[in-house]
Amino acid sequence: MGTAVAPACSEFLLGVAAKNPAQDEFHQAVCEVVESIWPVLDKRPEYRKHKVIDRIVEPERVIMFRVPWVDDKGEVQVNRGYRIEMNSAIGPYKGGLRFHPSVTLGILKFLAFEQVFKNSLTTLPMGGGKGGSDFDPKGKSDLEVMRFCQSFMSELFRHIGPNTDVPAGDIGVGGREIGFLFGQYKKLRNEFTGILTGKGLNWGGSLIRPEATGYGAVYFAAEMLATRNESLEGKTCLVSGGGNVAQYTTEKILDLGGKVVTLSDSGGYVYDEEGVDREKLAFVMELKNVKRGRIKEYVDKYPKAVFTPIDKGLDYNPLWDNKADCAFPSATQNEINAKDAQNLMNNGVYVVSEGANMPTTPDGVKIYLDNKILYGPGKAANAGGVAVSGLEMSQNSLRLSWTREEVDQRLQGIMKAIHKASYQTAEEYGVPGNYVDGANIAGFIKVADTMIDHGVV
DSSP states (O other): OOSOOOHHHHHHHHHHHHHSTTOHHHHHHHHHHHHHHHHHHHHOHHHHHTTHHHHHTSOSEEEEEEEEEEOTTSOEEEEEEEEEEEEOSSSSEEEEEEEOTTOOHHHHHHHHHHHHHHHHHTTSSOOEEEEEESOOOTTOOHHHHHHHHHHHHHHHTTTOBTTTEEEEEOTTOOHHHHHHHHHHHHHHHTOOOOOSSSOOGGGTOOTTTTTHHHHHHHHHHHHHHHTTTOOSTTOEEEEOOSSHHHHHHHHHHHHTTOEEOEEEETTEEEEOTTOOOHHHHHHHHIIIIISOOOTTHHHHHOTTSEEEEOOTTOSSOGGGSSOOSEEEOOSOTTOBOHHHHHHHHHTTOOEEEOSSSSOBOHHHHHHHHHTTOEEEOHHHHTTHHHHHHHHHHHHHHHTOOOOHHHHHHHHHHHHHHHHHHHHHHHHHTTOTTOHHHHHHHHHHHHHHHHHHHTOOO
8 A cells, every 4th residue: 555566465365265256355355465575575575475475365265155044934045155264363253144145255364364354364273264144134023043054053163162263243143143153053062162153242242342442443543543642522523334333333422421423324314413422322322223123214203313325326425525523433344435534535535434344445545645635444443342352252262251441442542553553664664644554464464474484274
């Protein structure tokens, strides 16, 4: 990102694309990381000698399997399950399970690849993985979700374990799904271990885990603002999404004195000029987490807000075309394109902290970097979720449960450490203020050095 792409780098990326056809998101993720770290390869020739980069883009293991289950009408349904075990150099594979119709091999490989560097940045001993299914929990009964989860785990259980691979939740996989998955694992293995994170508090879960990704993205924004002697106090913020990450991003922005004016889901977005206060946030949490309703219902309850439905004909997202200081994309990958990024700049946004994974397209990222705004890329800004998953693993290993304050304090400390590593590494490599290069390089070096220590495996 910081430098022009070297011909050898382009050649390498073309090779990756040829070897992994029809995996656009994976190509995009590899391209972003490789462009950042290419100058490091010139400084550290041992990485080339050991072919570290050729090895790091290949998953250690890809598991793909059939998931048959029976719906409430007694009909057999068939989905496809995946687990990408990308890199275990610094610890057991760690990364979420996503249940969503858009799930493909390419999307999970991109997420697993990002996870390797994100987990490296957290300072905790975790490798990178990702998994999931094209199953859609939306509109399914609890019994259907249970039957699907049990069938899914009946295959996955052979490939995971507390010292091998510890999955978590992601889009479509919340507390309900984790419970069903854990129950089936326990039954099949006849053991009670910290095999999944995001568990219920009664059976090995950690306080602050649901809040962690959203809180972390806001803590990261606060750290970036502090480099300019500013805070979130009085700042107007755009938040996309209506799920777990968006909800707790909103909560923490309120804690730090900011104002959130947007929330969204796949049907459209709401704009509330007065701001989403605690009462309104409680309504959204009930609506999305309990009733599993749609964000447009917000306007029925608070008629001063405006709902804009999704218009597939537009080549931009109107959510990002509102006046604000900060943006927290918390929905999904590639939700901000170049036009959206330009709209953010035109509307005065100068802080972007990504709660979702890779929510901005490469052209959009270029606009952030050219405008020298405070931009926290997902692998740094949203690492709070997996960081607290790592803390949950520690508590499980110790058979202990830490207080809310202890976990929040550790989360804040980790986000500060990620910010510091990204900031300082960017300075060291001659791209001050570029958190993309800083985070990619800092995450890469730790994994690469460890891979060399372990030999060719």
